[in-house]
Structure formats: structure tokens, C-alpha cells
Amino acid sequence: MTQYTICVFTENSIGLLNKITVIFTRRRINIESLTVSETVRKGVSRFTIVIKHEKREEVEKLVRQIRKIVEVLAVFGYLNDEIVYNEIALFKISTPIGGKALDIDTINRIYKAWVVYWGLDYVTIQKTGTEEEIFDFFRYLKPHGIIEFVRSGRVAIGKTPQGLVEYLPEDQEWEYYL
Amino acid sequence: MSKEIAFMEEDIKIEEVKFLSGGQALMECFVAEGVDTIFGYPGGAIMPIYDALYDYTDRINHILVRHEQGASHAAEGYARSSGRVGVCMATSGPGATNLVTGIADAIIDCTPMVAITGQVASNLLGTDAFQETDVIGITTPICKWNYQVTDPDEIPLILAKAFFIARAGKPGPVLIDITKDAQIKSMTKPFEYKPIEGLPGYHPRRVPKMDQVEKAAELINKAKRPYILFGHGVLISEAMEEFRAFVEKTDIPCASTLLGLSGISIDHPNYMGWLGMHGMYAPNVMTDQCDILIAIGMRFDDRVTGDASLFAKQARIIHIEIDPAEVEKIKKTEAPVIGDIKEVLNLLTPLVKKGDYTGWKNEFRKLEPREKEAVTDRDLKFEGQIKMAEVVKMVSDKTKGEACVVVDVGQHQMVTARYFEFKRPNSYIASGGLGTMGFAIPAALGAKMGAPDRDVIAFIGDGCFQMTIQELGTIAQSKLPVKLIILNNNYLGMVRQWQQLFFDKRYSFVELQNPDFIMISKGFGLEGEKITERDQLSEAIDKMLAHDGGYVLEVVVEKEENVFPMVPAGRSVSEIRLT
Numbered sequence: 001m002t003q004y005t006i007c008v009f010t011e012n013s014i015g016l017l018n019k020i021t022v023i024f025t026r027r028r029i030n031i032e033s034l035t036v037s038e039t040v041r042k043g044v045s046r047f048t049i050v051i052k053h054e055k056r057e058e059v060e061k062l063v064r065q066i067r068k069i070v071e072v073l074a075v076f077g078y079l080n081d082e083i084v085y086n087e088i089a090l091f092k093i094s095t096p097i098g099g100k101a102l103d104i105d106t107i108n109r110i111y112k113a114w115v116v117y118w119g120l121d122y123v124t125i126q127k128t129g130t131e132e133e134i135f136d137f138f139r140y141l142k143p144h145g146i147i148e149f150v151r152s153g154r155v156a157i158g159k160t161p162q163g164l165v166e167y168l169p170e171d172q173e174w175e176y177y178l
Numbered sequence: 179m180s181k182e183i184a185f186m187e188e189d190i191k192i193e194e195v196k197f198l199s200g201g202q203a204l205m206e207c208f209v210a211e212g213v214d215t216i217f218g219y220p221g222g223a224i225m226p227i228y229d230a231l232y233d234y235t236d237r238i239n240h241i242l243v244r245h246e247q248g249a250s251h252a253a254e255g256y257a258r259s260s261g262r263v264g265v266c267m268a269t270s271g272p273g274a275t276n277l278v279t280g281i282a283d284a285i286i287d288c289t290p291m292v293a294i295t296g297q298v299a300s301n302l303l304g305t306d307a308f309q310e311t312d313v314i315g316i317t318t319p320i321c322k323w324n325y326q327v328t329d330p331d332e333i334p335l336i337l338a339k340a341f342f343i344a345r346a347g348k349p350g351p352v353l354i355d356i357t358k359d360a361q362i363k364s365m366t367k368p369f370e371y372k373p374i375e376g377l378p379g380y381h382p383r384r385v386p387k388m389d390q391v392e393k394a395a396e397l398i399n400k401a402k403r404p405y406i407l408f409g410h411g412v413l414i415s416e417a418m419e420e421f422r423a424f425v426e427k428t429d430i431p432c433a434s435t436l437l438g439l440s441g442i443s444i445d446h447p448n449y450m451g452w453l454g455m456h457g458m459y460a461p462n463v464m465t466d467q468c469d470i471l472i473a474i475g476m477r478f479d480d481r482v483t484g485d486a487s488l489f490a491k492q493a494r495i496i497h498i499e500i501d502p503a504e505v506e507k508i509k510k511t512e513a514p515v516i517g518d519i520k521e522v523l524n525l526l527t528p529l530v531k532k533g534d535y536t537g538w539k540n541e542f543r544k545l546e547p548r549e550k551e552a553v554t555d556r557d558l559k560f561e562g563q564i565k566m567a568e569v570v571k572m573v574s575d576k577t578k579g580e581a582c583v584v585v586d587v588g589q590h591q592m593v594t595a596r597y598f599e600f601k602r603p604n605s606y607i608a609s610g611g612l613g614t615m616g617f618a619i620p621a622a623l624g625a626k627m628g629a630p631d632r633d634v635i636a637f638i639g640d641g642c643f644q645m646t647i648q649e650l651g652t653i654a655q656s657k658l659p660v661k662l663i664i665l666n667n668n669y670l671g672m673v674r675q676w677q678q679l680f681f682d683k684r685y686s687f688v689e690l691q692n693p694d695f696i697m698i699s700k701g702f703g704l705e706g707e708k709i710t711e712r713d714q715l716s717e718a719i720d721k722m723l724a725h726d727g728g729y730v731l732e733v734v735v736e737k738e739e740n741v742f743p744m745v746p747a748g749r750s751v752s753e754i755r756l757t
Contacts, residue, residue: 015314018315018318022319064507070380072379073378
């Protein structure tokens with residue numbers, strides 16, 4: 001199974017997430033992670049969808065089907081080595097009196113993670129990185145007692161010199177994809 | 179209250195009535211789009227639209243169907259016979275869900291349709307209100323586009339988008355769900371309708387890239403055994419003339435898919451017939467012999483290819499298609515040409531040379547006697563019980579192949595494709611992709627509305643007939659001179675055939691206790707006749723054709739007739755069976 005990252009640029013409208021996900025559902029492709037936010041262009045959303053698949057050509061077909069959605073402006077599919085990507089994770093760690101002390105120096109310098117909130121008997125630590133880096137850090141923190149852990153979907157940016165927004169159609173200037 | 183204030187209030191009122199209600203705005207959109215016919219059924223959540231329609235009956239002909247499924251199939255029939263967008267309307271909840279089968283049928287057969295559904299008022303959305311259904315959610319996977327309107331000001335733009343999307347590129351169904359408050363409320367600005375010609379995310383390419391056309395031409399000009407397969411796209415693009423010119427200039431043999439039927443006249447010397455699971459012998463097996471396969475406006479459906487990995491695997495493929503997602507969906511393609519078929523052929527035809535394919539075409543013709551002997555002669559033996567083929571052939575002869583034929587789904591659909599000799603385009607209206615039983619009665623009445631000058635004749639199985647039998651009422655009420663022929667074998671014939679061939683004759687739930695179809699038809703106000711004997715057939719058909727209103731002719735045909743040739747599902751076309 002190879003991991004693919006699909007970036008979808010869309011008009012920002014109600015029901016669009018459903019229009020995109022039904023294309024995956026129908027082909028029995030599971031979405032591993034999903035991140036959506038507005039781009040620098042107002043009214044344009046960017047979906048970053050991570051999937052695993054055995055066949056590249058099936059992923060290419062999937063991309064072409066997503067492109068057919070009327071509100072979709074552009075779609076790009078990537079392998080992991082074609083992008084820079086990261087996730088963000090938050091850890092709630094219990095710090096009871098007399099408990100094992102957290103080594104903040106290691107957390108900051110080795111794991112590049114930061115305490116972002118101090119509670120009475122817990123702290124919240126934020127860590128950005130790839131899935132592997134986050135799980136490395138998870139294993140490091142585990143002996144301290146992780147009360148809660150949450151990980152975001154992937155955000156990714158292509159390694160090409162251009163920005164993807166450049167590929168979006170301008171008003172009244174249409175681009176073709178094939 | 180002083181006189182002056184009262185006067186001002188009068189003024190304000192006059193100002194307000196200048197703007198249209200949502201329902202009226204919708205009607206104005208229809209008028210601006212040139213919509214002359216709507217198939218629909220009223221109900222609670224769409225009443226304001228029907229109220230507005232009451233004032234537009236001089237410009238818009240509304241056909242009251244008996245079930246919303248009938249409305250969506252009738253809109254398909256209208257679109258397929260006229261080439262224009264079919265429009266249907268239904269209320270919220272059950273009205274909308276009843277449209278679903280027709281919408282799914284339209285997306286898979288690329289039929290332009292705009293469906294309007296009423297919806298509960300916007301303040302009730304998500305409250306499980308009476309007759310509330312998430313129609314947008316239900317239809318998202320089967321619509322080319324859908325949208326929920328909650329503000330009457332949106333209506334002109336949304337309807338312009340709807341008609342553009344339904345029609346453009348590869349046509350398909352669009353559903354617009356309008357909340358009841360948006361139908362009632364007045365717009366806050368004057369109505370203005372501007373047709374749309376492109377959208378930021380959807381602007382299908384009509385004119386192809388020249389390098390793609392040149393590459394295709396180069397392959398065609400080098401071919402020794404080229405073979406054209408054409409589909410529904412030729413008809414959708416209205417490229418029949420251009421296609422004929424292309425075929426004649428190159429002299430390449432061509433064959434049609436089921437929905438491509440009538441794209442070229444059946445007597446054209448280069449036309450070899452149609453292919454697919456129950457298609458003709460030579461067009462099927464010759465896909466294994468060609469060196470260049472030119473696929474025009476078709477999508478390599480599994481009913482065409484059988485086992486797609488073995489289909490034409492020796493051939494280099496040129497695929498002319500408007501939808502980029504269809505390229506390489508099924509078959510690896512050496513030369514895709516993306517564009518509207520008419521535009522592509524206009525550029526391609528001047529670049530191609532005439533080849534000497536006499537020997538190659540003869541290879542097709544040499545195979546024909548095998549099929550004639552094994553299948554056609556048996557189907558047209560005129561012995562024993564009447565066979566479906568005889569009925570179709572006789573209607574074809576008596577109408578000189580000029581009629582617009584609508585079929586339902588099953589054996590009769592395949593027999594009609596085999597034996598009707600199509601002379602005019604848009605003459606075979608069938609549910610090809612979805613295979614919707616019950617399609618024919620409503621599609622036939624829609625087709626008649628779309629092509630009032632043509633004879634519309636439907637061939638329908640006894641099972642299919644009962645799925646939308648209620649639309650006989652629509653035909654009677656709207657006084658549509660549609661001719662319906664029931665080919666009654668008292669079985670779900672195609673399923674029975676499969677059970678015979680692949681399930682050891684275990685006839686599981688395929689025999690029907692049928693009603694008296696003619697008595698039912700007469701009950702609805704339609705004339706009709708049932709015949710069982712061969713010597714009654716000719717006269718009965720003449721009587722049907724001469725009748726000036728809707729008519730039902732029931733022909734009792736052989737019970738256990740099988741349709742051949744047949745490529746067993748999922749097998750290679752080389753395994754085609756003639757018996």
C-alpha cells in the first residue's frame with residue numbers, strides 16, 4: 001500500500017465535503033486523514049486528503065473523478081517524496097505532585113515540542129511533525145501518563161517551485177487539465 | 179392617519195409588487211430558457227411553484243404524471259428525442275425520492291435533465307418536519323450537480339447554472355431543491371436572467387487540442403485493419419453528418435454500441451451492426467482482429483467489452499471523448515482526443531486519408547451468414563408461436579424504419595435493437611446504463627412531447643409494463659398518440675434466460691400472473707387489442723398505426739424464447755454464443 005496525498009481546491013460551498021467523499025466511498029477507498037481550510041484566495045477551500053492504495057492508476061482515476069465535481073477548481077495527487085508535509089498533535093500529560101518530572105529540555109531540544117498550557121496537575125504539549133515523529137514522541141511521553149492525545153490531519157505543500165494557487169483558473173481565463 | 183401618509187403607503191405597496199416571488203422567478207427562468215414542457219406532480223412543499231405555474235400555462239405545457247418516477251423518465255424521453263434539457267418537478271420527501279430512479283438513469287446515460295424539488299421551509303430544515311428528506315444528500319452521488327435554494331434572489335443565477343451544467347460537456351441531471359419560503363418570498367431586486375456559458379470549475383473543452391487530433395490522424399492513416407466503435411456521444415453532439423462524412427472519407431467499417439444505434443443509417447455500406455452482450459456476431463468478434471480501434475463517444479461499458487482486459491487487446495486505441503475522466507477508465511489508450519465529437523471530427527476528417535479496406539470489410543461480411551443461419555433465420559422462421567423478432571421487424575417495415583422507438587429493459591430491448599431498421603437519428607431510446615425496468619411508458623410519452631411530429635412506438639415487456647402502468651393515465655389525460663406494444667411472454671424473460679443458461683433452469687420467481695392488459699388500458703381510456711395468432715399481426719399493427727390516439731397492442735409471444743448472440747457476463751467476446 002502506498003500513501004498518496006490529494007490536494008483539492010474548491011469553491012467554498014455547503015455540501016461540498018459530501019460531494020468529494022462519496023467518490024471515495026463508492027470505490028471503497030478509506031480516507032486516512034482530511035484537512036480543510038480556506039486558501040489565500042477568498043472563497044476557495046483547500047482539501048488535503050491522505051489515502052493508501054495499491055495501484056497508482058486507480059488513484060489517477062480517482063483524481064479525474066474528483067475533478068468532475070462542478071465546484072472543484074483543481075486537483076493534484078502526490079506521493080510522499082513529492083511534498084513537504086506535517087501534522088500537529090496535542091498531548092495532555094498528567095503532572096501530579098511527587099510524580100515523575102517532565103524533562104522539558106529534552107522535550108524542547110530533542111523533540112522540538114512545546115508546553116502550550118499549564119493546568120494544576122497536567123500540562124498540554126504541542127508537537128508538529130510527521131506521523132512517525134509524533135508517534136516517536138508519543139512513546140517517549142507514555143510513561144508519564146497521557147490523559148489525552150489528538151492528532152490533526154496532514155497539511156502538505158508540493159516541492160515544485162510554483163504555488164498551486166497559480167494553477168487555479170482566473171476569472172474568465174480558463175485552463176484545461178487534459 | 180393623514181391623507182399624505184396613506185398615499186405613501188400605497189406607493190410602497192406598488193413598489194413591492196414589482197418583484198417576483200420565488201415561484202414566479204422560477205417560471206420566468208423556464209421561459210427564458212425556452213422550456214416548453216414540464217413533467218411533474220404537485221404536493222405540499224411545491225405548491226407555491228404550482229401556483230405560479232397556473233399563470234404560465236399559455237407558455238409552459240405541464241404534463242401531470244401519475245408517479246414522480248414517471249416524471250423523471252418522461253423528462254429523459256423528452257431530452258433524448260429532442261436533444262433539449264428535460265424538466266421535471268416534484269414535491270419534497272416522497273415526491274423527491276420517487277424521482278431518484280430517473281435521475282440515476284439520466285446520469286449513467288448522459289441525459290440532460292433539470293429536476294426541481296420542493297423542500298420544507300428553511301426554518302424547518304433538519305427538524306424531521308413533515309415530508310422532509312435530505313434530497314441533496316440522497317442525490318449527490320447521482321447528480322451532475324445539485325443545489326438547495328433558500329433565497330428567491332438566488333433563483334435566476336442558480337437556474338442558469340443548472341441549465342448550463344445539465345447541457346454542457348457530457349450532459350447529465352441537475353437537481354435544484356427549493357425551500358417553500360424561497361418559493362413564496364419576493365425577490366429583493368428585479369428579475370434578470372443571464373444564461374451562463376462557463377463556470378470557474380466547469381468549462382468543458384469543446385475544441386480539441388490539435389496535437390491530439392494530429393496523433394489520431396497519424397494512427398488512422400497507418401492502419402491496416404481500423405475499426406470504429408461509436409456510441410451515444412455521436413447523437414448527443416448531433417454529429418451524425420460529420421460522423422458519416424468521416425466514415426465515408428476513410429472507408430473504415432463501423433459498429434455501434436446499444437445507445438449509439440441510429441447514429442448512422444442502418445443501410446450505410448460501412449455500418450456493420452452493433453456490438454455488446456447481445457450485439458451482432460461480426461461486430462463483436464472483429465474487435466479481436468482490428469489493429470486500430472477508433473472509439474467515438476463511447477465508454478467501454480462492461481456490456482460492450484465483456485472481460486475488458488481481453489477486449490481488443492491487440493489494438494491500439496484512439497478514444498474521442500468529451501469527458502477526460504472516461505479516458506483510460508477502462509482501456510489503455512494510445513491517442514485520446516478530448517473534445518466535442520462534432521468539433522473533433524471537423525478537424526480530424528480533413529487530415530485522414532481514404533484507405534483500401536475492401537478485404538477487411540469483407541471479413542465482417544463473411545461472418546454474417548453464420549449469424550443469419552444460427553439466429554436471424556430462427557427468429558424469423560414464422561412458425562409456431564409468434565416471436566418477438568417478427569413483431570419488431572413488421573413494425574419496422576410498416577413504419578419504414580422512420581419511427582422513434584422507445585424500449586424497456588430485457589429481451590424485447592435486445593430484440594428491438596436487432597430487428598428494427600433505424601433510418602433516422604435519435605430513434606432508439608432505451609435505458610442502457612442503468613437498465614431501468616418501467617422506463618418505456620413514461621419515456622415514450624416524454625419522447626412524443628419532445629418530437630411531436632414523429633411516430634413514437636414503444637416495445638415493452640409484460641414485466642416492465644406493470645412497473646409504470648399508471649402512466650397510461652398520463653397518456654390518456656394528455657391525449658398523447660403514443661403506441662405501446664407489449665411483447666408478452668408471461669415471464670421476466672431475460673432473467674429466465676440466464677436462469678436457463680447459467681442456473682440450471684431453476685426458474686426462481688420469473689413467472690408472472692399477468693392482468694388483462696387491454697382491459698386495464700381501456701379502463702385508463704386507451705384503445706387496445708390483444709392478439710395471439712400470427713395471421714392477426716399485420717392487421718393489428720396497421721390498426722394501431724392508424725389510430726389517432728394512444729394505443730396498446732398486446733402480442734402474446736413464445737414463452738421460452740432466448741436472445742442470441744450472447745457474450746456471457748464477464749467473459750471475452752471471443753466466447754460469444756450463437757445458440
